Amino acid sequence: MLITHTEATDILAQQDPDWGTETVALGQAAGRVLRQTLRADRDQPPFNRVAMDGICIDYAAYAAGQRFFPVAWMQAAGQSPRALTDATKCIEIMTGAALPEGATTVIRYEDLRAEGGGFHLPEGVEDGKSIHYRGKDIEEGAELATPGCRIGIAEIGMLATCGYAEVEVSALPRTAIIATGNELVDVAARPLPHQIRMSNLFQLREVLRGLGIEPALHHLPDEPERLRESLSAIVRNNELVMLSGGVSKGKLDYVPGILQELGVEKLFHGVAQRPGKPLWAGRLGDTMVFGLPGNPISSVNCTLGMVMPFLRQRLHMTEPNTVFAALTEALTFKPSLTLFQLVSLKADPESGQLLATPTPHAGSGDAASLLRSDGFLELPAERAEFAAGEVFRVLRL
Ligand SMILES: Nc1nc2c(c(=O)[nH]1)N[C@H]1C(S)=C(S)[C@@H](COP(=O)(O)OP(=O)(O)OC[C@H]3O[C@@H](n4cnc5c(N)ncnc54)[C@H](O)[C@@H]3O)O[C@H]1N2
């Protein structure tokens, strides 16, 4: 019995295997999901930061008419600032230095004329220039990022700025991907005419790597005994198991039966979608098992459309991952299935809107058509006609 794509998504959303959190070094944190609040440990900038190389003066002296300022000393970034007590002098000061007490404005070298041991200043100098004042960007204690945020370039920078040498993140599930099928041979092998290379393993691994998950790869033949024995160990030693192939109606499609024999509770088998109709999902304790249809486009689509949203939720990711695009041509699809239409994407140069053009392909076994595609446009099952210009969600490849 087929269930709808929405029903399948809802069933998965109710699953709550607990994969916990872990503490990782900052250098390992990129791409992971933050599970603590990132707070500013100091004001930012932490001191009145000089923003240009030049000199600093007490503006009062300039306002009183002084135009030549002898240099008292030079201060670089990293030096503890010494107060400017003699307002008739200037301090040569470098970008990144802390503005000395007594100095109120900075004039950059390009606007100065050096002579002897000092500098002539132009007309029009203003007070308070080229100073990045303490606390202007962030106040000490401010909340900069909250749990659930994906750690990207910006977060890495602020974590480092605020002294987080270690970060608490969502732990990743121990994961196995298993290719099933007697027709499959290793990538390095020379296949016989009736054999193919097990490409799905590598494709699916790349999708999961998007979340930092590094799965172990396996190949099992369509032999019940071997499948039972190996799957029993793999299911017990992993928290996420993804199989490709062996879930349809064939005489050698043993996967669903054996998983259930092993105590994996079936959540659903068969989703009203194309591609990916034979998708199987089950659970044993904190282990989630997905039986993906073997056709390469189906297994990729099921991973992008079903497994990844589930994983993002289980890893407590709060950021939505939604892209929308407009169809460039009308399309008819009569079956009551959610159609994941392969499309190529380009932005409209005037509006900037993403435009989706259907990729011609020969069905879900035509893996090469992915080369000409950028994603799947999700067209709802309740409709048969889709007009040019209509906007739908895209699963990006
Ligand atoms: N009588 C029916 N037959 C089929 C149905 C159906 O509803 N009734 N559904 C079709 C659909 S849709 C799909 S999708 C496939 C899914 O079948 P399986 O999940 O059982 O997959 P296999 O039969 O093992 O393989 C399908 C196809 O994909 C190739 N494959 C498998 N694994 C890999 C891999 N790791 N790398 C590359 N290619 C792989 C395999 O050689 C087959 O060509 O069932 C239809 N049949």
Ligand code: MOO
């Ligand atoms: O649904 Mo199958 O996944 O089209 O080839």
